[in-house]
Amino acid sequence: MNKFLFQTTPKLIFGQKLINVLPEELIKSNANSAFFVCDPAINKLSVFNELLKILKSKKIKTTIYSDIKSDPDFENVDDARDRIIEANPDIIIGIGGGSTMDIAKVTAITAKTGENAKDIAKSGIISKNKYPIILIPTTAGTGSEVTHISIFSDNADQVKTGIVHPNLYADMTILDPEITIELPPTITAFSGIDALIHALESLISNSATTFSALLAEEALKIIYNNIVAAFENGKDIEARSNMLYGSMLAGIAFANSSVAAIHAFAYPIGAKFHIPHGLANSIMLMPILKFNLENGLGKYSSVAKALGIETKGKTEHEIINQLIFMLDTLVDKLEINRKLKNYGVNASDIPELAKSVIKITRLLSNNPREIDIKDAERLYLEAL
Numbered sequence: 523m524n525k526f527l528f529q530t531t532p533k534l535i536f537g538q539k540l541i542n543v544l545p546e547e548l549i550k551s552n553a554n555s556a557f558f559v560c561d562p563a564i565n566k567l568s569v570f571n572e573l574l575k576i577l578k579s580k581k582i583k584t585t586i587y588s589d590i591k592s593d594p595d596f597e598n599v600d601d602a603r604d605r606i607i608e609a610n611p612d613i614i615i616g617i618g619g620g621s622t623m624d625i626a627k628v629t630a631i632t633a634k635t636g637e638n639a640k641d642i643a644k645s646g647i648i649s650k651n652k653y654p655i656i657l658i659p660t661t662a663g664t665g666s667e668v669t670h671i672s673i674f675s676d677n678a679d680q681v682k683t684g685i686v687h688p689n690l691y692a693d694m695t696i697l698d699p700e701i702t703i704e705l706p707p708t709i710t711a712f713s714g715i716d717a718l719i720h721a722l723e724s725l726i727s728n729s730a731t732t733f734s735a736l737l738a739e740e741a742l743k744i745i746y747n748n749i750v751a752a753f754e755n756g757k758d759i760e761a762r763s764n765m766l767y768g769s770m771l772a773g774i775a776f777a778n779s780s781v782a783a784i785h786a787f788a789y790p791i792g793a794k795f796h797i798p799h800g801l802a803n804s805i806m807l808m809p810i811l812k813f814n815l816e817n818g819l820g821k822y823s824s825v826a827k828a829l830g831i832e833t834k835g836k837t838e839h840e841i842i843n844q845l846i847f848m849l850d851t852l853v854d855k856l857e858i859n860r861k862l863k864n865y866g867v868n869a870s871d872i873p874e875l876a877k878s879v880i881k882i883t884r885l886l887s888n889n890p891r892e893i894d895i896k897d898a899e900r901l902y903l904e905a906l
């Protein structure tokens with residue numbers, strides 16, 4: 523067995539009603555005022571409005587910040603920080619999708635220290651001095667609720683930059699599948715595929731450990747078997763619950779192993795063409811998968827196992843073909859248009875995109891097959 527280091531959020535509450543759990547937890551921690559960092563559409567979430575009423579009845583003061591851009595930049599984080607400093611709350615609560623939780627995680631620190639988010643991203647020095655923070659995901663996808671990673675757009679350089687540090691872990695995460703019932707099918711598909719790719723890339727990552735692989739394989743199995751049901755019928759609470767559980771497992775897995783080339787390739791097209799993260803991952807899934815499998819099955823044998831592929835009596839070539847077919851068919855069922863040219867990307871953009879991706883060594887170094895600039899151009903061209 524290989525050596526490993528394993529870290530995660532210290533307290534996870536899964537499957538209970540948010541409106542019951544959160545007020546109780548705030549009272550237990552003597553929090554009299556809570557600052558919510560939320561998605562702009564949070565008011566449409568009936569549970570949230572109910573929650574605010576309950577908190578009011580318990581005399582817990584609430585402040586809401588919901589000016590989150592769809593592709594948040596460092597300025598967005600600093601804006602939220604200033605509002606938190608003004609409000610001076612006892613606790614920060616991030617409720618929403620990945621971008622929202624990413625902002626909440628960083629502001630829990632910068633609202634204490636007064637720093638700019640871009641400065642700490644550059645220095646990599648992340649203070650321990652922080653606000654208590656609870657995260658509540660409203661999508662089953664990013665895994666941000668259980669990772670120590672926050673990703674933002676750097677407008678000046680047109681790149682996505684990650685802040686990765688153990689001090690970004692939340693103190694607590696509350697996962698209530700009922701919240702995700704109101705998600706529209708497109709968001710269910712994009713965020714669900716993101717979660718599936720977290721599990722897949724964590725499993726084949728060069729930094730995978732015995733422990734992270736155990737979680738990633740289970741996550742992949744659960745997400746693969748539930749994503750279409752959640753997409754086709756959003757009210758299927760069993761599928762929603764499994765998706766939220768699976769994406770949480772995938773988040774814990776990749777926080778302890780890393781994602782790889784699919785995510786690396788998704789970032790430049792996300793930063794330059796504002797293609798949503800899950801969609802960008804869906805676009806790059808097949809080109810990278812096929813490229814990696816040209817080197818043989820390798821660690822993808824665990825992927826085949828998670829997908830329930832019967833391997834007995836089959837050649838490696840047959841297993842690879844089946845694996846590719848199953849994942850390709852799955853994305854088709856989610857009705858995702860996977861051609862880069864449909865999102866404003868032209869062949870003439872490819873050399874620049876390839877130059878950008880090759881710099882993302884944090885992720886590319888975890889890909890089982892090395893990728894050079896020529897490969898990068900070929901892979902983007904395939905996705906075009």
Ligand SMILES: [Fe+2]
Pocket residue numbers: 664716717720785799
């Ligand atoms: Fe992701």
